[in-house]
Amino acid sequence: MKPITIVLADDHQVVRQGLRALLEHEPDFGVVGETGNGLEAIGLVEQLRPRILVVDFGMPGLDGVSVTQQVHRRCPETKVVMLSMHHNEAYVHAAFSKGAHAYVLKDSSADDLIQAIRAALAGRRWLSPPLSETGLRAYAEKTKGGALNLYEILTERERQVLHLIAEGEKNTEIARRLGISPRTIEKHRATLMSKLKARDVPALVRVAIQHSMPPGGD
Amino acid sequence: MVAPLRVLIVEDQTNDVELLVHALHKQGFDPQWERVETEADCLAKLDPSLDLIIADHDVPQFSALRTLDLLKERGLDIPFIIVSGTTDEGTAAVAMKAGARDFILKDNLTRLSLVVERELREAKQHRDRGTLAAPGEVLDAFFCGSPAGMAVLDSDLRFMQINQTLAKINGASVRDHLGKTVREVLPKLAPTLEPLVRRALESGQTISSVEVSGEVPTQPGVVRHWIVSYFPIPRAAGSRIDVGVVVVEITERKQAEEALRASEERFRELTENIHEVFWMSDLETNQILYVSPAYEKVWGRTCQSVYDNPMSFLDGIHPEDRDGTLKALKVQKKHGRFQSEYRVIRPDGSTSWIFDRGFPIRNAAGELVRVAGIAEDITERKRAEKSLALFRALIDHTTDSIEVVDPETGRFLDVNERACRDHGYSREEFLQLSVRDVEAMIDLFSEDAWRTIVENIRTQGSQIVEGAHRRKDGSVFPVEINTTYIRLDRDYLVAVVRDISGRKRAEVERDGLFKRVKQTRDRLRLTSLWLVEAQEAERRRIARELHDEIGQTLMALKMSLHLSEQEPATAKQSIGKAQRCVDDLLARVRRISLDLRPAMLDDLGLLPALLWHFERFSATTAVHVDFQHSGLENRRFPHGIETAIYRVVQEALTNVSRHAAVTSATVRVWADLGTIGAQIADLGKGFDSTAALSTAISSGLSGMRERVGLLGGEFVIESAPGRGTRLNMSLPVDGGEAK
Numbered sequence: 001m002k003p004i005t006i007v008l009a010d011d012h013q014v015v016r017q018g019l020r021a022l023l024e025h026e027p028d029f030g031v032v033g034e035t036g037n038g039l040e041a042i043g044l045v046e047q048l049r050p051r052i053l054v055v056d057f058g059m060p061g062l063d064g065v066s067v068t069q070q071v072h073r074r075c076p077e078t079k080v081v082m083l084s085m086h087h088n089e090a091y092v093h094a095a096f097s098k099g100a101h102a103y104v105l106k107d108s109s110a111d112d113l114i115q116a117i118r119a120a121l122a123g124r125r126w127l128s129p130p131l132s133e134t135g136l137r138a139y140a141e142k143t144k145g146g147a148l149n150l151y152e153i154l155t156e157r158e159r160q161v162l163h164l165i166a167e168g169e170k171n172t173e174i175a176r177r178l179g180i181s182p183r184t185i186e187k188h189r190a191t192l193m194s195k196l197k198a199r200d201v202p203a204l205v206r207v208a209i210q211h212s213m214p215p216g217g218d
Numbered sequence: 219m220v221a222p223l224r225v226l227i228v229e230d231q232t233n234d235v236e237l238l239v240h241a242l243h244k245q246g247f248d249p250q251w252e253r254v255e256t257e258a259d260c261l262a263k264l265d266p267s268l269d270l271i272i273a274d275h276d277v278p279q280f281s282a283l284r285t286l287d288l289l290k291e292r293g294l295d296i297p298f299i300i301v302s303g304t305t306d307e308g309t310a311a312v313a314m315k316a317g318a319r320d321f322i323l324k325d326n327l328t329r330l331s332l333v334v335e336r337e338l339r340e341a342k343q344h345r346d347r348g349t350l351a352a353p354g355e356v357l358d359a360f361f362c363g364s365p366a367g368m369a370v371l372d373s374d375l376r377f378m379q380i381n382q383t384l385a386k387i388n389g390a391s392v393r394d395h396l397g398k399t400v401r402e403v404l405p406k407l408a409p410t411l412e413p414l415v416r417r418a419l420e421s422g423q424t425i426s427s428v429e430v431s432g433e434v435p436t437q438p439g440v441v442r443h444w445i446v447s448y449f450p451i452p453r454a455a456g457s458r459i460d461v462g463v464v465v466v467e468i469t470e471r472k473q474a475e476e477a478l479r480a481s482e483e484r485f486r487e488l489t490e491n492i493h494e495v496f497w498m499s500d501l502e503t504n505q506i507l508y509v510s511p512a513y514e515k516v517w518g519r520t521c522q523s524v525y526d527n528p529m530s531f532l533d534g535i536h537p538e539d540r541d542g543t544l545k546a547l548k549v550q551k552k553h554g555r556f557q558s559e560y561r562v563i564r565p566d567g568s569t570s571w572i573f574d575r576g577f578p579i580r581n582a583a584g585e586l587v588r589v590a591g592i593a594e595d596i597t598e599r600k601r602a603e604k605s606l607a608l609f610r611a612l613i614d615h616t617t618d619s620i621e622v623v624d625p626e627t628g629r630f631l632d633v634n635e636r637a638c639r640d641h642g643y644s645r646e647e648f649l650q651l652s653v654r655d656v657e658a659m660i661d662l663f664s665e666d667a668w669r670t671i672v673e674n675i676r677t678q679g680s681q682i683v684e685g686a687h688r689r690k691d692g693s694v695f696p697v698e699i700n701t702t703y704i705r706l707d708r709d710y711l712v713a714v715v716r717d718i719s720g721r722k723r724a725e726v727e728r729d730g731l732f733k734r735v736k737q738t739r740d741r742l743r744l745t746s747l748w749l750v751e752a753q754e755a756e757r758r759r760i761a762r763e764l765h766d767e768i769g770q771t772l773m774a775l776k777m778s779l780h781l782s783e784q785e786p787a788t789a790k791q792s793i794g795k796a797q798r799c800v801d802d803l804l805a806r807v808r809r810i811s812l813d814l815r816p817a818m819l820d821d822l823g824l825l826p827a828l829l830w831h832f833e834r835f836s837a838t839t840a841v842h843v844d845f846q847h848s849g850l851e852n853r854r855f856p857h858g859i860e861t862a863i864y865r866v867v868q869e870a871l872t873n874v875s876r877h878a879a880v881t882s883a884t885v886r887v888w889a890d891l892g893t894i895g896a897q898i899a900d901l902g903k904g905f906d907s908t909a910a911l912s913t914a915i916s917s918g919l920s921g922m923r924e925r926v927g928l929l930g931g932e933f934v935i936e937s938a939p940g941r942g943t944r945l946n947m948s949l950p951v952d953g954g955e956a957k
Contacts, residue, residue, distance in 0.1 A: 057821075065821075088826075088830065090826035094826070139829070143829065145848040145849060148846040152886060153888055153895060155934050155944075194890065194892070
């Protein structure tokens with residue numbers, strides 16, 4: 001038996017046949033199982049414990065990313081090589097973040113796949129050109145949240161209410177000054193607490209002070 | 219010094235006599251005695267001056283009883299005591315009955331002194347009574363001083379004697395009477411008196427106690443009353459007979475009687491005609507002294523029944539009210555006062571409420587003796603009170619304010635509970651106010667304004683207006699006032715004031731709802747239009763792209779393939795060209811597909827899809843997107859929500875690129891556990907957001923708002939010409955799912 005055991009998961013049988021032929025051409029590679037179904041793929045991996053799982057990104061039912069996630073959790077010794085038609089760092093990011101070791105574009109050369117498998121076996125990450133680690137890092141950076149200024153997401157009305165609350169006005173007075181109903185003020189107050197992630201009125205007042213604005217302006 | 223005691227002793231045994239005398243001596247008497255032992259002796263010795271006779275019961279020739287008979291025959295009242303050697307009660311009883319004063323046993327003479335002393339004392343009293351003044355003097359004094367009028371008339375009816383009393387009654391002096399006839403002295407009375415006197419004269423009988431009325435000369439016009447008696451006085455000397463006259467004046471008594479009779483008459487008239495039951499009871503015996511006939515009507519029982527049994531009035535009282543009445547009776551017993559309210563059930567089953575009161579009556583000495591009371595039928599009053607109370611309760615608990623107003627002054631004469639509550643005043647405070655103090659709409663301080671209003675209501679009878687009233691705390695509330703002009707003992711305005719804040723609120727709410735429904739319907743119509751339009755536009759675009767891009771490339775592909783067939787020499791070149799065409803086609807199809815719906819949104823979620831979109835957007839429009847987000851990383855949301863946010867952002871950015879004339883836009887997306895929100899802001903040209911939402915179809919604003927609205931979210935556009943645009947949306951998220 002060949003030392004590098006491989007399981008193939010792709011919903012297109014033609015693709016699987018092509019892949020099997022391509023891989024078995026390598027002397028030390030042996031395809032021990034194949035399936036067109038994500039759920040079956042997880043079962044096969046658990047049963048056969050292969051060194052490598054080659055999985056297609058876009059399978060109906062359980063997709064490649066989900067299969068990767070499950071396999072990574074249940075059989076961490078099996079390295080996952082993701083096949084994908086998506087030339088986009090977002091997909092790579094998704095695959096890698098769930099535990100894939102290699103991301104291979106379907107329209108890249110056959111060599112790329114062999115390289116990718118060998119890199120994965122060696123514990124290195126691999127991705128098809130033109131995708132690059134640099135592009136991936138840039139993308140990951142963009143997905144990081146937190147740059148949001150919470151005050152900015154308030155509507156004009158909410159800002160007015162916030163500043164009147166900060167002045168210590170009661171709902172009825174705020175309602176009177178803005179010409180809207182006290183119930184609406186009550187709603188705005190709840191929205192403000194939620195948007196500004198404030199637990200109490202002092203927290204609202206702090207935000208208002210940081211963004212002092214002439215009250216009542218429209 | 220002891221007075222001598224004259225004693226006659228009837229005794230045959232001298233020893234016994236000595237014993238007797240000795241006993242008398244011993245007991246402190248000084249007896250001067252004589253002894254007899256025969257009837258003849260005894261008769262000879264009987265003498266009124268004797269103090270005492272002591273007789274032996276057993277003298278053979280004589281008997282004590284015979285001695286008693288002798289004493290009676292002689293009319294002598296001398297104490298007679300029997301002594302006896304034997305105890306014979308039968309004899310003693312006979313002797314005592316015959317007149318013996320006492321019966322003493324010879325072997326118990328110690329009693330003798332007591333008996334003797336008693337007899338002497340009694341005899342003395344007897345004698346004293348018989349000792350009178352000389353008859354003439356006494357009679358004169360009696361005649362003169364008698365409170366009764368007295369006179370003696372001769373057979374010619376002339377006054378022979380008359381006492382002061384009668385002279386005074388007749389209104390003349392004694393002297394003026396003497397020798398005058400009755401007719402001369404009392405001309406008006408004579409016709410009445412003369413026949414009476416004559417009858418006494420002729421019959422020789424006493425005419426006693428005849429009531430006579432009439433006038434005396436000195437008091438004409440005044441009728442007086444007397445009781446007169448006439449009795450014949452025979453003169454010893456001859457056949458002449460005089461007439462004795464006794465007159466007692468009873469005018470005052472008569473008047474008093476008359477007054478009493480009249481008073482009783484009035485009382486009876488009163489008690490017998492009033493509906494109230496008048497009663498009087500004796501406090502001591504509880505007996506009913508009087509009960510008026512109304513009792514029979516009110517109780518349905520005879521008056522006699524309550525005379526017979528005073529407590530029988532209780533039988534007619536409702537069982538529930540009996541205890542209270544019994545308690546009241548206990549109070550009456552003690553204080554003479556009685557008060558009780560009870561129901562009387564008559565034998566026919568009908569019922570009345572009775573209010574029964576009793577008052578104490580005291581005698582001259584101030585002691586409670588009787589109770590007089592009056593029992594009234596208060597059924598009607600009760601009913602009226604009850605219905606009045608009911609009415610008042612009704613008035614007080616009605617949901618409307620009721621105010622009674624003086625039409626002249628506008629002052630409140632009466633208000634119900636509700637009015638007080640609605641206006642925040644106490645009743646006392648309210649009654650100090652006038653309509654001016656609560657009316658909040660019309661200035662009533664001019665007399666004319668008030669008068670005009672009152673005049674309007676008076677001519678129309680009633681009037682319903684809407685207005686506003688002011689509470690005590692100054693707040694104002696809308697009211698509907700229904701005022702009626704009422705004429706009773708005087709004129710009144712009765713206002714039924716209803717607080718219609720609720721109705722007003724409801725009206726406003728209803729109008730609001732109606733408006734919202736209308737807006738929603740309009741919006742829905744616009745949205746449908748927009749949808750149809752958008753769909754057509756999309757189809758047009760796809761059709762054009764298919765035709766322009768795919769069609770053109772396919773044509774090129776076809777030509778390349780044709781060439782490779784026609785020109786074998788350049789076949790390889792042509793196939794290479796065809797391959798490039800296929801690559802181009804693949805790219806175009808991918809792009810069109812992505813434009814229709816990016817696979818990334820489904821595959822990876824909102825954040826990657828947005829990042830990808832911004833990149834493409836900036837590349838094609840040259841508008842830089844500043845993207846700020848929080849809470850999106852590694853998080854998936856329901857498809858509908860991801861699509862909605864993606865599409866709104868996409869649409870909004872398209873609008874920015876088309877209309878805002880800016881080179882950058884800011885997109886902010888944030889999510890927490892319950893909400894996901896997005897804001898697309900630019901500092902560009904801006905627009906009138908209100909107008910845009912209601913009319914613009916092409917801008918897609920209505921479409922965005924519908925999309926957000928369908929998911930229960932909020933959509934707020936803030937824009938004004940020249941001041942940029944900020945489009946805010948937020949959607950509720952149920953927890954969300956980690957990616």
